Amino acid sequence: MSPTRLVLALILSVLPGVALAQADNLVRTKATNAVIMDVPTGQFLYGKKADIPVPPASMSKLMTVAVVFDLIEQGKLSLDTPFYVSEKAWRTGGSKMFVLVDTEITVENLLKGIIVQSGNDACIVVAENIAGSEAAFAELMNARARAWGLEDSSFANPTGLPHPNQRMSMRDLAKLARHLWFEYPQHRHFFSIPEFTWSDITQANRNPLIGAMEGARGMKTGHTDEAGYGVVGLAEREGIARVVVVTGLGSERERRAAAIDLMDEAFQSFETRTFFAAGDLVGFAEVFAGKEETVPLRIDQGLTFTLHRKILNGASAQIVYDGPLRAPIRAGEQVAVLRFSLPDQKVREYPLYTAERVKGLGVFEKINLGLQALFTPPEGEGA
Template sequence: MPMRRVLTMFQGAWAAAVAALIVLAPPAAAAAPITTTAEYAIIMDHETGAVLYEKNADVPTAPASMSKLMTVAIVFERLKSGELSLDDEFYVSEKAWRMGGSKMWVRVDTKIRLEDLLRGVIVQSGNDACIVIAENIAGSEEAFAEIMTRKAREWGLKNSTFANATGWPDPNHKMSMRDIALLSRKIIRDYPEYYAMFAEREFTWEKIRQANRNPLFDMVEGADGLKTGHTEESGYGLAGTAVRDGVRRIVVFNGTASEKERASEAQRLMRIAFNDFVTKTLYQAGDVVGDALVFKGVEKSAPLIVREPISMILHRSANKVRAKIVYEGPVAAPVAENQQIGYLRVETEAGEAREYPLFAGKTVRELGVFGKIALAAKTLIVGPSQPESEAATP
């Protein structure tokens, strides 16, 4: 597809940006926009982290028990590092025993194995179990909440602050849907040896059997996590995930009006996550996507290649992707084969953008002395050359 090279001044050198519109298929009929009754929502691809849909996804809101994912993630991290063991026994304080809301039903002045406490949090959503964990790790729930907030920043969760280990209503206890999705992705990716607990349907403690509250288990094939939440302030929310044919998607939302609406919306959004999106391959590894101007080279340009396949997850109605080559140039010769030169920015119609490094596809030698003299003379007479170029497109 023909492209026109655009040159602008940047930091004293030429910066080149070459844009192309990649047509993937004949124009499709306009699809109905994705909507949700939830006040806040996000759909994310687990493997790439690509956001497929979002609604108020960066607004900090009361996460209720979905914030227990952070409590669990901190434990998982310490288990993986060896700081903790599943067989460690944690002491139950009176504060934990008296805690209201959803409960594991711990008994004061007893000790409980950490593995059982994790199931009490993950399966039973036990507030009491969360406090037992917090106090035994940090000395107090308040100190543990500080660890939670510190870990949130370390893990790139920009819109999360924690006041407790449970999700109990507090004006300083907030998370965004994007942060919950990112945290869910981290738990699944980094702690597979412990993540299986999220798929357990029930757990019995003190002869009290409690079922997992996740409605996706009975509604969506491949569902295996993660956490529901509910308070009067937050409404009904869910962080859910499922895997189908090797593809995993994450759905997080908050602010539905009832348990029934949460269940139906969870099923609907997960169906959209799998059925309404496809992966399109734009370039294969080794494909030439354009060229870079070369200064003082025996050739005027060098082909630019990608080293990895480039694909995007697109809505089925999408038929166009914009690709832009960005580099500082002209690039001074000599240019070595496989030398990195700039990057390729690929953007969908929905605004999702990703960047990939570009490399020289061949070596371009520097001009000899007489060649440089001739180039200098030509430049003085006619000025610098700004050729048009062609870019390879799928």
């Protein structure tokens, strides 16, 4: 018997829905640039002009914070390290921590001033004490950005104040947020501090997600006339963590609404679904001249995807092999492939292996099989 290419369609556990492949077509936001990231995997779930470097405003202070965290991790700094406040830092305009000239402030308090109060003056204190100047600190930021894979970022200062060389993409900001979250878990609490007082001035955390939605953890807002209003937000719910980044909004109200809407979308519309786990039996292949008529097939690689529900609902799978398979068959042989499809995406193929051994028929059983084939009329014909 010559083998024939056999295709078996599998019924997957999907819900009815419209199968649109691109999440970009399924999510709406007023932000000019935006992104949604799944934090555990680093997978980007949605993007709108996500790779375009734009003025990041104070969202780039996350890079300043990351450099400090990195130096603490290396043992070159501690939270208790005192930094001196220069006149230049004291005179720095824009959002302020209200440092006092010719005093010393610990790294811990400066971090709170940067993250909670978005203090430009605190950033200058950090830059001067670590690198000697803003320009030298910016070089340090750029070096770290290259090392951490931030391909669409460049830095000219630690504050995010307007400069033609101060640029970040939404994708890079999300990558940086993930880096901060995973590499320095002992410092996560800084991003959700609700308020901070310095120089007898109490300022609330500007992040619109904190206190406004379940599981919000920070991270940083930004605003200049050039950039508009933006925010990097991270939230956790039931073991799932997502980052959203938006920018280019026209007001604090628009920023708040866009951030909350996109974060709600991140949790409500996207899910992680496992179609097959590693080692699962996915179907059967027909066997010729064997002790069994079929052999079970297993997949060694799990099929888990984090995507928009409507994309997942359009998934389909087929088992493809040249069959029927001729016995004897060893367990663990690759005899088929699983073709897995998602709407408008390239078909993925995964090898399938026999899960059991199938013995061949004995001599007399083969003779009997041959006689059955000889005296069985073709399908559709009567005796």
